[in-house]
Amino acid sequence: MERRMGAEMSQQNPIIRAEHVDHYYEGQNGWIHALSDVSLEIPRKEFLCVIGPSGCGKSTFLKIIAGLVQPSSGTVLLNEAPILGPGPDRGIVFQEPALFAWRTVLENVEFGLQMQKIPKAETRKRAQSILEIVGLGHVMNLYPYQLSGGMRHRVAVARAWALPNADLLLMDEPFSAIDAINRMTLQDYLIDTWMQEKRTVLYVTHDIDEAVYLADRILLMRPSPGRIGRYFQVDMPRKRDRNSAEFNALKSLITEEMHKSADPSEDLLDAVAEINQ
């Protein structure tokens, strides 16, 4: 009860506030500076897509918010409280579905609720309704191996979505392993679900088309070391038309920016500018 009231009172505050986050990890060729001075805020109910070339630290940032990785320095606040570890107040969808092979589709979706000791009947009802929304009502009692790849990804999304107290959903390139046609279908399922039950979504991807289709706001990150690049506001109404001029204009703008940011000579120019100052 107290927590609910707290949440309502802090409705105005951003759900995520990251301040000066730096992260290093040991790679195959020595230590890697994955994130450099990342500060950002995510307002409630925003659909934020983070894009960038590989090595820009976008997945690392998502893992830090998930609580799976501790940042080397800096603070990340979730609802104004520091993140101490993973927990069911954030839903997560990994790059691979990561379903539990020993549970049926329904039991997979129920997992998070079961762990929170939510009454059985309520758990079942919620899991079933989410599965209906993502179009998997007819395969609820199958095991993951009996599903197609796309279906498994939908189950993974449903599992995250079923968490009742997760105001924040983290998605780490969830559909990147899916072929183009199925990916579009999955994106539609995701947007449908989001429209029905709005939550904050942090969606990491390297697919510009996907980001423009899904996001309220896009954050382009720059690589080596990973840092904040540029934000793009996407104001097109949903469902968006991939063939509209506006859509494609934004896509090419981001593509251009991404190429620029992936180009090391840009860094050199930055460094020269810094020295000249």
Place this chain on the structure above:
Amino acid sequence: MTTQDAPYLPVRSAIPKTIAIKGARSAEDFADYEKTKKRKLMIRKLTRGTIGLVGLLVVWHLMSVAYDLQLILPTPWAVLRRVGGMLMMDNTRWLYGPNVYTHLAVSFQRAMIGFGLAAVIAIPLGLLIGRVTSMREFIQPIITAFYQVPGIAWIPLAILWFGLSDKAVIFVVFMTAFFPLYYSTEAGARQINPILIDAGSCFGAKGFGMFYYVVLPATVPHITTGMRIALGGAWRMIVAGEMLASSQGIGYMLMEARFHFRAVDLMTAMILISIIGYLTELLIVRLIEKRTVEKWEIKTN
């Protein structure tokens, strides 16, 4: 080089003859054809297996008869008759106490108690040590040290501790079954795909819940492998243990048969051990596998 210079490739020979089906080709035709092929392969496998087995029996019989070795190498037929006789409780020249079922039951019970105790301790311990680094660092060296001691080396100490009794035999069975179970479980738990653990903890599993709902089921394929090895070991050790430390059981029967110079009874007991061992494996491990690994289609990596 033009195409005319290209060497002649015998393309036709690459087409297998077996796909020739006369007349219309529907899905049923192919299904029928596949079914027939499968049955034929099965029959061939059975025939070959039988030929091998019969061949061995013939050689055995010939050696026994040709060199007049019936006393130490009774003919297969004599052994088979004795197996039947024992199971029918035919007491001609019966030198081993009550009847064969008592011995089998005693051995079976001891094996199951030893194996059961090993499973109850080794599986949770393996899961824990596989997942919790501090536990591993404390306990792994102890287990490694004990593992080097062969199960059979525990028999004299077991006799000192427990006397010539059930307990001594159960103890050595336990010491034998423990390690394969422990090591497979530990390796399985340690090698779980990290993303499943991440998924578990992100969705709120922790402590006992994490072990019961994530780690245990993810380790089941390794556990059944360990069980299979441990059961085999348990049966070997039950016989060794009973030979030295008991006055009942199938191992005791073997030893007695040797004292009485009854090769036919020795071989009979060996056949019974083989059958019981096979049946227990079938009952315990296969049953678990059917309800878990096969239902979920997960395999060890």
